[in-house]
Amino acid sequence: MGAELRGDTLGRVARRDKQIAVPVRPVLRKGVRLRRSGDAVILDGAEKRQAFTGRFAREGLGRLAAACDGTATHAELAAALGLDEAAVYKSLALLWASGALEEGDREGPDPAVPPELACLLSRLGGSTGVNPSWTDAAARLGRAAVAVVGDRALAEAAAACLDGVCEVARDTGRPSDADGALVVFFETRNSRPELAALRDRCRTEGRALLRVRADGASMTLGPYVDPAFTPCLECGVSGEEAPTDDPPPHSTGLIAGLAAHHVLALLSRAVRTHLPLDSGTVDLSTLATRYRPSAVRPGCPTCSFSEGPVAPAPTAGALYEAAVALPPRAFLDTMGHLAHFQSSNVELQWRFRTWPGRPRVELPEADVARLAGAPSGEEGRTGLGRPELALLLAIAFGIRERTDGWVQRWTAAGGNISSATAYLISRDEDVLPAGGYAYREKDHTLARVADGGPPGGLRGKAPVALVVTADLAKMAAKYGTFGFRLALGNAGCALSSARTVADRLGLAVSLAPDWDDGLLSGYLGLTPSEEPVAAVMEVG
Numbered sequence: 001m002g003a004e005l006r007g008d009t010l011g012r013v014a015r016r017d018k019q020i021a022v023p024v025r026p027v028l029r030k031g032v033r034l035r036r037s038g039d040a041v042i043l044d045g046a047e048k049r050q051a052f053t054g055r056f057a058r059e060g061l062g063r064l065a066a067a068c069d070g071t072a073t074h075a076e077l078a079a080a081l082g083l084d085e086a087a088v089y090k091s092l093a094l095l096w097a098s099g100a101l102e103e104g105d106r107e108g109p110d111p112a113v114p115p116e117l118a119c120l121l122s123r124l125g126g127s128t129g130v131n132p133s134w135t136d137a138a139a140r141l142g143r144a145a146v147a148v149v150g151d152r153a154l155a156e157a158a159a160a161c162l163d164g165v166c167e168v169a170r171d172t173g174r175p176s177d178a179d180g181a182l183v184v185f186f187e188t189r190n191s192r193p194e195l196a197a198l199r200d201r202c203r204t205e206g207r208a209l210l211r212v213r214a215d216g217a218s219m220t221l222g223p224y225v226d227p228a229f230t231p232c233l234e235c236g237v238s239g240e241e242a243p244t245d246d247p248p249p250h251s252t253g254l255i256a257g258l259a260a261h262h263v264l265a266l267l268s269r270a271v272r273t274h275l276p277l278d279s280g281t282v283d284l285s286t287l288a289t290r291y292r293p294s295a296v297r298p299g300c301p302t303c304s305f306s307e308g309p310v311a312p313a314p315t316a317g318a319l320y321e322a323a324v325a326l327p328p329r330a331f332l333d334t335m336g337h338l339a340h341f342q343s344s345n346v347e348l349q350w351r352f353r354t355w356p357g358r359p360r361v362e363l364p365e366a367d368v369a370r371l372a373g374a375p376s377g378e379e380g381r382t383g384l385g386r387p388e389l390a391l392l393l394a395i396a397f398g399i400r401e402r403t404d405g406w407v408q409r410w411t412a413a414g415g416n417i418s419s420a421t422a423y424l425i426s427r428d429e430d431v432l433p434a435g436g437y438a439y440r441e442k443d444h445t446l447a448r449v450a451d452g453g454p455p456g457g458l459r460g461k462a463p464v465a466l467v468v469t470a471d472l473a474k475m476a477a478k479y480g481t482f483g484f485r486l487a488l489g490n491a492g493c494a495l496s497s498a499r500t501v502a503d504r505l506g507l508a509v510s511l512a513p514d515w516d517d518g519l520l521s522g523y524l525g526l527t528p529s530e531e532p533v534a535a536v537m538e539v540g
């Protein structure tokens with residue numbers, strides 16, 4: 001089953017979300033069609049096949065789409081079809097998000113491009129959402145110039161693909177004045193010696209260089225090197241071996257075609273691509289593809305801020321950060337933003353852990369009035385009891401209010417998804433019976449997850465230790481690998497709030513600079529690969 005997007009959800013946010021651009025005079029994209037299949041209406045031709053379900057889809061969507069001729073406004077469409085304008089708006093937002101519609105309100109005559117190129121730019125343009133209309137993508141290509149050099153057979157084949165799409169040069173003689181003047185270099189065993197001089201020249205002239213490498217088994221598209229925002233070529237290819245054999249002659253068309261496809265994507269912004277931040281290595285016999293980000297090697301004289309000997313490879317941390325980095329604005333796909341409104345992702349806001357079968361411990365209501373006014377001075381200093389713990393947990397990890405469709409929290413959380421989980425280790429019977437507890441934010445109670453006092457290594461002077469963990473599985477469900485960073489960020493936000501509350505109440509806190517992951521995980525019943533400990537703070 002694919003991702004579900006509900007018209008109601010999208011209609012509610014579309015008017016205030018600047019990244020949702022419902023066309024003013026919508027027109028059906030070239031090369032797509034809507035057809036009835038059983039109880040659903042199917043969209044064919046867009047990047048992904050989509051099914052629309054529900055009564056309006058069956059009865060009204062086909063008529064609405066047919067009336068979208070690029071001249072009628074929303075009000076005119078509503079009047080012509082006898083529909084409510086709000087319902088029309090909601091349906092148009094959904095059709096636009098699905099890649100069925102584009103903007104028909106455009107100035108001047110359509111650009112003169114081959115009809116199959118116009119169809120491609122229109123049909124797939126919804127996959128990035130960058131261009132209001134295919135004519136904007138065509139205009140970008142009209143302003144672009146590419147120099148295609150390196151291995152002669154590959155360069156000639158790629159240039160032949162790009163002729164008629166944008167301005168193509170077979171040499172790098174004159175830096176073009178055109179936007180996006182890009183140099184594409186095909187690296188093979190024979191052409192490799194030319195690359196160093198070209199790389200230096202592009203760096204000096206500030207031109208973007210796309211390296212395409214091919215050998216007997218695979219091709220690598222990338223790295224894309226732009227002195228303005230990417231690591232240098234040497235860092236991008238660190239660890240790579242020189243080609244030892246040539247690509248088979250029958251793969252010339254495949255290599256050139258894939259390279260031309262991604263160049264078209266970069267320049268038109270109408271088609272998705274892993275460039276500019278990732279390289280893609282394609283196995284020439286299986287077409288299996290692996291992606292790799294470019295990251296700076298510590299000490300690189302070209303692109304690193306650090307001095308000293310040049311490391312042979314980027315660090316794991318730098319590779320992770322590069323793998324989840326957002327591209328510069330000019331390369332951002334606005335359509336990716338719609339993931340926020342997919343039903344499965346909205347539902348994550350409402351998913352709370354409960355530790356079923358574990359004994360519950362009630363907490364007092366959080367008295368937020370205690371946070372108003374001036375902070376407690378020495379005379380206002382309070383001891384740690386359940387009311388103070390309840391307030392600290394509620395503000396840092398809890399739910400403030402649940403209203404129609406949205407969960408509100410006291411503390412910021414990436415995607416409005418709570419991934420920071422609070423555990424308490426009590427060492428003081430006056431606060432809580434000694435043991436380990438998890439905070440259930442859904443009903444503001446504790447679940448007892450460990451009995452008995454903590455083992456030796458977890459003993460401390462403070463009555464309570466607050467252990468903050470990161471729920472990786474929950475964040476990864478929406479954000480993939482980026483979820484790791486967000487989950488740690490959420491834990492940091494929660495911890496900041498907890499410290500602020502403690503300061504206001506005059507509670508002593510101290511952050512643990514280090515802790516024993518194995519000991520904590522064993523005691524609290526955590527699986528470190530799914531729920532790592534993000535922070536430990538002694539309280540009271």
Ligand SMILES: [Zn+2]
Pocket residue numbers: 231232233234235236296297300301302303304
């Ligand atoms: Zn470098």
